[in-house]
Structure formats: C-alpha cells, structure tokens
Amino acid sequence: MATQKKGEPEVSLWERMERPAAAQRAALTPQKIAAIAVKVADAEGVSAVTMRRLATELGVAPMAAYRHVSGKDDLWALMVDRVTAEVVVPEDVTGWREVLRAYAIGSRRLMLDHPWLAQLPTPHFALTPNRMAMAERQLAALENHGLDADTIMTAFRTVGAYVHGVGQSEVALRQYMEDNGWTSGDETRRGLAPQMMYLMETGRYPAYRRYALGAGRKDDATWQFETGLDCVLDGIGLRLGLEPQS
Known part of the structure; x- marks a missing residue:
C-alpha cells in the first residue's frame, strides 16, 4: 500500500482496491485476506482474527498483509463486505x-x-x-x-x-x-427453572406466567x-x- 503524504486526503480502501495497480495482480490480495479472515472468524470468533494469524494462514510474512489492509478497520470492512454478498434478492422482487x-x-x-x-x-x-x-x-x-x-x-x-x-x-x-x-429450548428452560419458578411463584408477573404456560412457539x-x-x-x-x- 502506497504511503500517504501528509496533508493529502485519505484514500479509501475501496478506491485503492479499484485502482488497476500491480498489487491487485499479486498473489496476495485484499479478497484473499478477507476470505481467510472470514473462515477463521466463522470457526473461532472474531477475536481469533489477527494480522499475525492471517499471515500464518496465508503463508506470508506478517507485514505483507499491511500492504493491502492498514489495520483492523480495513480488515473488518473487507470481511463484512465479503459476507454481505451472500444476501441475494431476485431482481423481480420490486415492491x-x-x-x-x-x-x-x-x-x-x-x-x-x-x-x-x-x-x-x-x-x-x-x-x-x-x-x-x-x-x-x-x-x-x-x-x-x-x-x-x-x-x-x-x-x-x-x-x-x-x-x-x-x-x-x-x-x-x-x-x-x-x-x-x-x-x-427444553434444556435451556430446565437450566433456568429454579430462577423462573421462584419469580413466577411470587405472583408479580401474571402476564408472563400466562405466556410461559400457554405459548406454543417458544x-x-x-x-x-x-x-x-x-x-x-x-x-x-x-x-x-x-x-x-x-
């Protein structure tokens, strides 16, 4: 990633990605970084996604990823953008x-x-x-x-x-x-039963009690x-x- 000169307006991640730069033709790209980051986050949670972990997964030096993403803000944005593409609404849906x-x-x-x-x-x-x-x-x-x-x-x-x-x-x-x-749900309710039973038996929550006893779609x-x-x-x-x- 090119160094930004002092006083120059910030260039967004998306503008950098759309430039026909040689970096986009390199083996390591923002898209590849995002794919690995999403895979790690899906399996282990977002806290497991670090630049060092990604570098290891990608088989590159830790600093190599920083040529494409400047830090976690860029990385999270790439991850969000990648998975958002999974939401597809047909064009014939118009109302x-x-x-x-x-x-x-x-x-x-x-x-x-x-x-x-x-x-x-x-x-x-x-x-x-x-x-x-x-x-x-x-x-x-x-x-x-x-x-x-x-x-x-x-x-x-x-x-x-x-x-x-x-x-x-x-x-x-x-x-x-x-x-x-x-x-x-049944196991969860059994686990919470001692607290729930006490609260219901106080008689202070009749509407909630009626829900608990009568709901069929919990x-x-x-x-x-x-x-x-x-x-x-x-x-x-x-x-x-x-x-x-x-």
Whole structure:
C-alpha cells in the first residue's frame, strides 16, 4: 500500500482496491485476506482474527498483509463486505415491502451464519460496496411514494434496527446456551427453572406466567422474527400511507 503524504486526503480502501495497480495482480490480495479472515472468524470468533494469524494462514510474512489492509478497520470492512454478498434478492422482487422484507430475512440469516457480525462495532455495517448496494436497493424501493428523503431513510433504518437487534439477541442466546452446554429450548428452560419458578411463584408477573404456560412457539425463532418483521412493515405502511402495496 502506497504511503500517504501528509496533508493529502485519505484514500479509501475501496478506491485503492479499484485502482488497476500491480498489487491487485499479486498473489496476495485484499479478497484473499478477507476470505481467510472470514473462515477463521466463522470457526473461532472474531477475536481469533489477527494480522499475525492471517499471515500464518496465508503463508506470508506478517507485514505483507499491511500492504493491502492498514489495520483492523480495513480488515473488518473487507470481511463484512465479503459476507454481505451472500444476501441475494431476485431482481423481480420490486415492491417496497417485498424488497425490505426479503433483505431483512436475508440479513438475519447472515448474522446466524456468521455470528461474529454481531460482535463488530456498528460503523462497520455501513460503508462497504455490498452494504451500500443493499441499502441502495431498499431506498430505491421506497422512492416514488411521495415521501421525503428523511422519511425514506428513517423507514429503511427502522427495519435495519429491528433486524440487527433481533439478530444480536439470537446470536447471544445461542452463545449462552453453548456456554452452558444446553442444546435445545427444553434444556435451556430446565437450566433456568429454579430462577423462573421462584419469580413466577411470587405472583408479580401474571402476564408472563400466562405466556410461559400457554405459548406454543417458544423455540420457533423464525416465526417470531418474521411475525415481528411483519408488524414493523405493517406499521411503516400504515404510518406513511404506503398500503395497500401490490
């Protein structure tokens, strides 16, 4: 990576990657670094992803990777961009609701397939080419409905916040179960039974008790997610006058 002179504007990672430089034709590329980083993170968690570990996996000197990525910020961005490409929504999906719903479902699946995404700082979920392409498609689907730019962005971010929040919660629960050696919802409930039984027997939480005794979809995370997502989309459509939408 060329040394930036003092006073010069910073050149983004993505601009450097698109330049027809000889470095892009080298055996070691940002794409190869990202592929190995994702593989390590999927297997061992994001904390296992270090420049030294990547150099070992790639069979290069530790400093070689720094010619392509300047540090963890670049590395995380490359990793996020690489896995984001896994979320594909067919071009014939065009309605605002259908587009936002499809990306929401795909994004949840992405977080479950790559749990380390839930551990990264929030800014690294935004400014990469594939993340921007995902946002562009959703924002475009919300246009031409008489909404101003701020309202369009708010609707888009509201769905994104729901997806990210639920995804983080699911990842955290899976990790909690794994840490305790629980492999199912029933095992988890048995493990938490002493605390739950005491709290329920206080009589202070009748609504929660009725849920605990009557719910039939406690372990159906997909149904829970999609039902909540539909509530969010229904609310956006009603509030902004976007319904009915074909």
